[in-house]
Amino acid sequence: xxxxSASNIAKSGLNTVSAExxxxxxxxxxxxxxxxxxRKIANVxxxxxxxxxxxxxxxSNLAVFGNLLGATSASAxxxxxxxxxDTLNQTVGDVSSSSSSTTSNSTSPAALLxxxxxxxxxxxxxxxxxxxxxxxxxxxxxxxxxLNSAAATVNQVREQADSGxxxxxxxxxxxxxxxxxxxxxxxxxxxxxxxxxxLQDSRDNILSQLAQQIGITTTIGANGDMSIYTDSGVTLxxxxxxxxxxxxxxxxxxxxxxxxxxxxxxxxxxGSSAAMPIAxxxxxxxxxxxxxxxxxxxxxxxxxxxxxxxxxxxxxQAAPGPxxxxxxxxxxxxxxxxxxxxxxxxxxxxxSVDPSQGGNALLLRDGGISDTANSDYTYNTTGDxxxxxxxxxxxxKLSATQTYSASGGITTSANLSDYAAASVSWLEAQRxxxxxxxxxxxxxxxxxxxxxxxxxxxxxxxEMSKMLDLENSYSATAKLLTTIDGMFSMLMxxxxxxx
Amino acid sequence: xxxxxxxxxxxxxxxxxxxxxxxxxxxSQTELSTGTYADIGQTLGSRTGDSLSLQTQSSLLQTITxxxxxxxxxxxxxxxxxxxxxxxxxxxxxxxxxxxxxxxNAGTIQxxxxxxxxxxxxSLNSTLGGDYIFSGTNTSNQAITNxxxxxxxxxxxxxxxxxAAFGMAQTSAGVSAISASSxxxxxxxxxxxxxxxANWAAGxxxxxxxxxxxxxxxxxxxxxxxxxxNPAFQQLAQAYTMIADLGTQNLSSPAYQTxxxxxxxxxxxxxxxxxxxxxGVGLVQSDTNDATNQMSLQMNILSTQIGNLxxxxxxxxxxxxxDLQTQIETSYSLTAQLQQLSLIKYL
Numbered sequence: 001x002x003x004x005s006a007s008n009i010a011k012s013g014l015n016t017v018s019a020e021x022x023x024x025x026x027x028x029x030x031x032x033x034x035x036x037x038x039r040k041i042a043n044v045x046x047x048x049x050x051x052x053x054x055x056x057x058x059x060s061n062l063a064v065f066g067n068l069l070g071a072t073s074a075s076a077x078x079x080x081x082x083x084x085x086d087t088l089n090q091t092v093g094d095v096s097s098s099s100s101s102t103t104s105n106s107t108s109p110a111a112l113l114x115x116x117x118x119x120x121x122x123x124x125x126x127x128x129x130x131x132x133x134x135x136x137x138x139x140x141x142x143x144x145x146x147l148n149s150a151a152a153t154v155n156q157v158r159e160q161a162d163s164g165x166x167x168x169x170x171x172x173x174x175x176x177x178x179x180x181x182x183x184x185x186x187x188x189x190x191x192x193x194x195x196x197x198x199l200q201d202s203r204d205n206i207l208s209q210l211a212q213q214i215g216i217t218t219t220i221g222a223n224g225d226m227s228i229y230t231d232s233g234v235t236l237x238x239x240x241x242x243x244x245x246x247x248x249x250x251x252x253x254x255x256x257x258x259x260x261x262x263x264x265x266x267x268x269x270x271g272s273s274a275a276m277p278i279a280x281x282x283x284x285x286x287x288x289x290x291x292x293x294x295x296x297x298x299x300x301x302x303x304x305x306x307x308x309x310x311x312x313x314x315x316x317q318a319a320p321g322p323x324x325x326x327x328x329x330x331x332x333x334x335x336x337x338x339x340x341x342x343x344x345x346x347x348x349x350x351x352s353v354d355p356s357q358g359g360n361a362l363l364l365r366d367g368g369i370s371d372t373a374n375s376d377y378t379y380n381t382t383g384d385x386x387x388x389x390x391x392x393x394x395x396x397k398l399s400a401t402q403t404y405s406a407s408g409g410i411t412t413s414a415n416l417s418d419y420a421a422a423s424v425s426w427l428e429a430q431r432x433x434x435x436x437x438x439x440x441x442x443x444x445x446x447x448x449x450x451x452x453x454x455x456x457x458x459x460x461x462x463e464m465s466k467m468l469d470l471e472n473s474y475s476a477t478a479k480l481l482t483t484i485d486g487m488f489s490m491l492m493x494x495x496x497x498x499x
Numbered sequence: 500x501x502x503x504x505x506x507x508x509x510x511x512x513x514x515x516x517x518x519x520x521x522x523x524x525x526x527s528q529t530e531l532s533t534g535t536y537a538d539i540g541q542t543l544g545s546r547t548g549d550s551l552s553l554q555t556q557s558s559l560l561q562t563i564t565x566x567x568x569x570x571x572x573x574x575x576x577x578x579x580x581x582x583x584x585x586x587x588x589x590x591x592x593x594x595x596x597x598x599x600x601x602x603x604n605a606g607t608i609q610x611x612x613x614x615x616x617x618x619x620x621x622s623l624n625s626t627l628g629g630d631y632i633f634s635g636t637n638t639s640n641q642a643i644t645n646x647x648x649x650x651x652x653x654x655x656x657x658x659x660x661x662x663a664a665f666g667m668a669q670t671s672a673g674v675s676a677i678s679a680s681s682x683x684x685x686x687x688x689x690x691x692x693x694x695x696x697a698n699w700a701a702g703x704x705x706x707x708x709x710x711x712x713x714x715x716x717x718x719x720x721x722x723x724x725x726x727x728x729n730p731a732f733q734q735l736a737q738a739y740t741m742i743a744d745l746g747t748q749n750l751s752s753p754a755y756q757t758x759x760x761x762x763x764x765x766x767x768x769x770x771x772x773x774x775x776x777x778x779g780v781g782l783v784q785s786d787t788n789d790a791t792n793q794m795s796l797q798m799n800i801l802s803t804q805i806g807n808l809x810x811x812x813x814x815x816x817x818x819x820x821x822d823l824q825t826q827i828e829t830s831y832s833l834t835a836q837l838q839q840l841s842l843i844k845y846l
Contacts, residue, residue, distance in 0.1 A: 031506050089540060095547055096535045096809060110548075114555040118562040125566030125713055128630050128638050384707050385639030386630060392712065392720070417555055424540075425548030432544030446515055450508045457505025464842040 012050030013477040019053040031458040036204045038456040058197040061455040071445040073215035073280035078438035080285025091150035110420035112146040128385040133361035141349045151345035158253040161290035166249040168213045176242035190224035215280030232276040234264045255342035296409045300423040303404040305347040306340035311397040314377045324370035535809045550808045557801040560794045585773040592766040600756035605748045612742030623727045635707030635726040642706040642727035653702035660689045669746035679753035694737040716790035731772035738765040
């Protein structure tokens, strides 16, 4: 052992401490970084020649990170559905009873139907009153408009979901492109043993953004190369190349429109035709909203509209002719609708009975709304001012059991008022379920986030105490150098004296 | 093993729980001020429809209760008119019985027959809110043609029948020569048919025989008017016309007696029919009243049920709000303390 080797060891110690301090500063700066910054650990090895930083690793926990990705996707699914259902809930409005003494403020078809029934009931009690006839027709028009705007809201929700999917697909493709670059750098860096920890952090960051949009699973190869698959197993990124996710968006939705599927690597991942449908992520949520929930609700609204048109249809009083649409009809209809699809958006009050369109509201009592020129459809043949038979018949039909399409997902046989109420129940049950799911998933997400942060994050106090250690170590090494220096000087002085 | 916690998770856990509690506090405040759940639909879920159905039912009952007011007013008016018609008829019948066929006060009797006919016509033409209540469903038209009006078809029919039978007008002094038997024949064969069937519809009545029907409860539909085509009114009109317009003041005593006898029989029968009508209307009145009372009870029950579904317990909410306030305050002070608890402060 020589003094110079002691000096070299002390020098290496100084280098090691500086290197460690630099990692420590990176950690402290990263502590408040909300993105996935992970703690950097300098691996120091000591040998006869002193100590050195052999490599740097980052604190990581693949299992916990996987959980976080899963929770992120699941939570994003529920949030997407929840936002859509909240928009659909506008069609129901305020359901509290405090505002409803006889007329409810609620905008739901159920409440509007109730208002209309009441108006008709009042009119039946005083059939000679033009005022009551007008108000019954007005209530009918409000009901038709309520159904129109509910149908429009459903289409709007579907349009928004469609453009949401388009935006999401765009995000995924751009994230995959970024991922490709970062992944290539990691693979290259790993081969040359460079410090790739920050790149790994950035790759994790991309993954968690990707998980927002679509449920994913990942695998890591030996050289640090990562592959990404959807949660249904379709490849998104493999062998260093991103696969393209494609979607062609539909801008305008009607009841008959069905949106396009999303394709990943050429395979459909949403929609009923998909063999490998994704389970989670914003795309999955929006697709469920667009293709399933909204469509079902639309079918319910159409069912209500269809039942209304049927209940108020007029029968030929003279000869066995066809039944014609009466108070409720669709624009320009000359016969009863054969399919209910889209009726909620088209239903309107027949102009011949609507005073605001120049019609005669008293036709509600007399019949003949369908064709004012054809007296065969007039019920009140004697023109009596207090003829109630038709009104009583209408009220009876309104509360009679009708059949509805099974695509409404609720009962197929009920009276109109019960069906409309069941539709509200259905919507609120969905909202309630999704809301509790959403709460549950966001709790899971926050737990997973905390777990990951604890596993890989930075504790400033810990870093500070480490800094104290490093400081001490630095001053001790410096002291060592001074001492060695002193010893050398002493040696030199002594050597001089000798000479 | 030492557990590790990151600085990030210390602060974020506190932040998240404060956010959550603040959201709960806002919801609780809404609930306190409205008395119902902050988001009824979300809280009730699939039972929201039940609440709506109850509201629908309750508002329908409220509507029927209101329309029952209209019905009750019509029934009350009908009942009053029937009562006065019955007492008028009874008065005339009493006078006829008192005079016992003597034509000494024929002039007085004739005058009261005339005034009774007038009051019958005006009573049957009563309106309520612009509707002729005895017109059946044809409420836009007068029920009975005014016998004393200009060119009245019912008066013309009586006049021509009289002239055809006796060859003179009722006002002629020659009516004293009409025999009791020919008067009887005239009354039975020519006069009586004027008050029945097609002649009644042509000369007297524009009313529809179809009476008004109303729904007085969710399940009960009842007839709520009396048509002027009811036989009671036909008999009354016949009896009054007979006394008022067959020249009774100039008739011979036997012919006069024939007229009064027929009139007495008609009045007796009409009065008994009127009493039946009154009883029928009275029954509907009490049905309507019962239905309204029943619906009021039902509405109370319904509103209790709606309340059970939608209302919150204010005491529970108040307690929750207090708890939340305490928790949030604790969180705030903890956050402030944790902020102080950093090694940096001591270096």
